[in-house]
Amino acid sequence: MTTRSSVLTFLGAAQTVTGSRFLLESNSGKVLIDAGLFQGQKQLRLRNWEPFPIDPSSLDGVVLTHAHLDHSGYLPALVRAGFNGPIWATPSTIALTKIVLEDSARLQEEEAEYANRKGFSKHRPALPLYTSDDAARAIAQLTEIAFNEPSEVAEGIHAELFPAGHILGSASALLTLASGRRLFVSGDVGRPNHPILNAPAPRPAADIVLIESTYGNRHHEPQQNSLDRIAQVINRTARRGGSIVIPAFAVDRTEVILHTLRGLKADERIPDLPVYVDSPMALAVLDVYRNAIDRKDPEIRLESCVGDPFDPGRLHEARTTAESKALNELSYPSIIISSSGMATGGRVLHHLYRRLPDPRNAVVLVGYQAAGTRGQLLAAGASTIKLLGRHVPVRSEVAVVDAFSVHADADEIVEWLAPAAGPETAYVVHGEPTASTALAARLHWELEWTAVVPNHGECVRLD
Secondary structure, three states, X not given: OOOOOOEEEEOOOOOOOOOOOEEEEOOOOEEEEOOOOOOOOHHHHHHHXXXXXXXXXXXXXXXXXXXXXXHHOOHHHHHHOOOOOOEEEOHHHHHHHHHHHHHHHHHHHHHHHHXXXXXXXXXXXXXXXXXXXXXXXXXXXXXXXXXXXXXXXXXXEEEEEEEOOOOOOOEEEEEEEOOOOEEEEOOOOOOOOOOOEOOOOOOOOOOEEEEEOOEOOOOOOOHHHHHHHHHHHHHHHHHOOOOEEEEOOOOOHHHHHHHHHHHHHHOOOOOOOOEEEEOHHHHHHHHHHHHHHHOOOOOEOHHHOOOOOOOOOOEEEOOOHHHHHHHHHOOOOOEEEEOOOOOOOOOHHHHHHHHOOOOOOEEEXXXXXXXXXXHHHHHOOOOEEEEOOEEEEOOOEEEEOHHHOOOOEHHHHHHHHOOOOOOOEEEEXXXXXXXXXXXXXXXXXXXXXXXXXXXXXXXXXXX
């Protein structure tokens, strides 16, 4: 009998930021690490509709690093195609993934219905990638795995999760094969100075390392500089009678923004404007974070969470569609926080449609904007942007402020990787080609690692 090699296949997040999917196959089992959606450019989004490369029912399980859509959002499609095994995740990731998947399915259904009603889709009819029923089935398969407790996730494959400090519940995963070979998957690595979460746990030694490179060629500006700039934008906009729209990821980014606005108001650096959170998903996530603070979750930086750290004063929660639509009629300066963070969908599209043509207003982009997204086009200075089937002029101020990024930058990644023994090979993933290539070069020259940027679909041996 021939013994088959253990192999790793890069089914996503290879030379692109989104679509995290890594397939680990050994003699005894098959495990998928993450099942994320591709986002951004059309040729990437189309990958979401392609048949999964292997029979999903042959998978023994999925190990989920965290709840963000580009890591978890493909799960309902995978289940719809036949996967019926456990989806292993930390308790907080399970709580957040339920919210993310329910919202993703609802949005896809709503956007398909809206496109059909307005007639601007070239598909007849426009269909969602998956439905709320598919999301419910995926949620039912979520299975708890605690931090720092090795668990068998398939025959001969054990997984141990370590806090990654990126969002609540986020993890790096160490997978150990029956042969003793160890594969470490970083997931998304948080920053050492996250205002709410503790720093990422130290990296364990492993034979093979997968490391994210979202900011692999960039450095975050000093936080004080970013705080100065967002305070200046808010003050300028308020003086001219405009409103500030902040597209924000519902998971963690909204919480960080609210925490920051609370500090700026307390220091009297910005005026006392009403703050509207217009995202049912973000408000549900806010409750998960508040519960974690109340129970003193070990992930939480409790010294930063006195009182309600997410209430900057005059906080309004827009939960219903009617409450969201009412924000279109605001005639006084205000701050509107709405998802999605890269303006790829969600309620923020309606706020941008309404506010972008007015030069009194401002849009503040506070996170990574993947290539091809509306957020990236705005950051690049686009004079028009297509929203809800129409081209809209961009006359408002657009500011890019990365103080709110919860991804480690290039220096922070290298500093986090360096202490443990180097691997045989590091595969640099989850970044645009220039970012991944730059980080691979640093790992080669500074740490003397063999570092490779894999291709989409590439398969490598682990034994």
